[in-house]
Amino acid sequence: MNPPTPLFSYILRQADNVLILGQRLSEWCGHGPILEQDIALTNFALDLIGQARSLYQYAAEVEGKGRSEDDLAYLRDGFDFYNVLLVELPKGDFGHTMTRQFFFDAYNYYFYQQLQKSSDPTLAAIAEKSIKEVTYHLRYSSEWMIRLGDGTEESHRRMQTAVDALWAYTGELYTPDAIDQELLAAGIAVDLGRLQQHWQQRVREILTAATLDIPTETWMQKGGKQGRHTEHLGYVLAEMQYLQRTYPNSEW
């Protein structure tokens, strides 16, 4: 079998990012701290899964092997998923979920902002549609960072714990590999170096407003983009893929 093309892998990375985070967020359905946040988080989950659908459809088309968006979402194993590790980690408490969301939203916002100018018209169109959703996600998670970070003693403590725990998973968001570089040269991919500057600036700004300490740790986790995952992804996939694996080809 031929190895996947760089473009196919590149699309899958973002598709897997938003699908897995959407799946993680959906765990809050019926468990939100209050009704309003429950609805907000499931809205976000659906936004992200919607973005994943567009990307998988395009990935399937690019691959040209007759696979569908469902095949890509439900019939791949963990080592064929290319999402960053950050999105597969367990949801933790509400503060932990919000911190992860904020780190990812900041990435996602600047990612789509640049992708709108991609020389690939389909990716540019998906980015243009998605950035409206993500603009709101980022605003929402930023406000929660500030509200909880600069809130009570307990909320501050929980937010700082989450920031410290998740920090090592943020480097992967903006660290390019050979695929990123090849497609950047072709005008298709996002410039992660530029994204890194924007991301760090936004994160510094919000964490400062939230009275949270910015970790000084510089060692970063990596591997998700190459298919090397934490143990947590397997559990996410087991739940997400169960139905399609147990009852192949079943449809709504």
Add this chain to the structure above:
Amino acid sequence: MEKNNWPLWEIFVRSRSGLHHKHVGSLHAADAAMAIENARDVYTRRNEGVSLWVVESQHITASNPSEGEALFDPANDKVYRHPTFYDLPDGIGHM
């Protein structure tokens, strides 16, 4: 603010430009910014609106139901206050 009880907010949605904001319901939020976000997620997720107003419920002064007779009944027999008695020019569409 009570620790475990966020205040209640009344939500008004304008469904499209040119129409007035209409009361759609209420929700809980810690502050006005959160009330706007919650309202967006709870009341406009099916394309219901283009603008939101939120106001904390405690700031609304309501008429007293026991004064209903005095306030509203006198209007009952004053049908002439309706414009149906007047001939409208054909050019006027919606009255």
